[in-house]
Amino acid sequence: MVDVMVLAEALNTPPICLLYPVGYIEDVQRLPLQDSTSTLDALRWFTGEETDLGADDDMLRYFRAHHAAQERLRSARRDEEYARYHAQTAPNADRKAEALRSQARAAETAENAEDRLRRVRAFIEEEGVTPPFLWPDLADVVDSSGSDPETSEENDL
Numbered sequence: 001m002v003d004v005m006v007l008a009e010a011l012n013t014p015p016i017c018l019l020y021p022v023g024y025i026e027d028v029q030r031l032p033l034q035d036s037t038s039t040l041d042a043l044r045w046f047t048g049e050e051t052d053l054g055a056d057d058d059m060l061r062y063f064r065a066h067h068a069a070q071e072r073l074r075s076a077r078r079d080e081e082y083a084r085y086h087a088q089t090a091p092n093a094d095r096k097a098e099a100l101r102s103q104a105r106a107a108e109t110a111e112n113a114e115d116r117l118r119r120v121r122a123f124i125e126e127e128g129v130t131p132p133f134l135w136p137d138l139a140d141v142v143d144s145s146g147s148d149p150e151t152s153e154e155n156d157l
Helices: 002-011 015-019 039-047 058-088 093-126 136-143
Strands: 027-029 036-038
Touching (some): 002 015, 015 039, 027 039, 036 039, 058 093, 058 136
């Protein structure tokens, strides 16, 4: 495996593309002695994006959901700050009102993302695993919440 990573670095390409060269070869064998499949399907199987044998790694799904919620929260906070600035510097009442509406939408999106992030972290902790690192600007808000997130709806993740 180390040889593949070193070769990939030398060739300036992702290591996975040495195993499954998407765009260069149409079909590959995911594993030896198996029927060929498209390189993209093989790559998606390898990375866990596609599980066709009934295999389902919940922890991988939880960690991906965690990453997505964290990114959405950071983006919503940036949008909220941007809209707040535009509301403060608006040249007229109409633009200020529009900026305030944008700020409210971004704040709602951020609140929903915070809630989702708490739920995902609770699911991970219920499995006895340490949740992924949180950016410091999010850790104070997400981990300090006094409420116990509802974790009964696993399918939402």
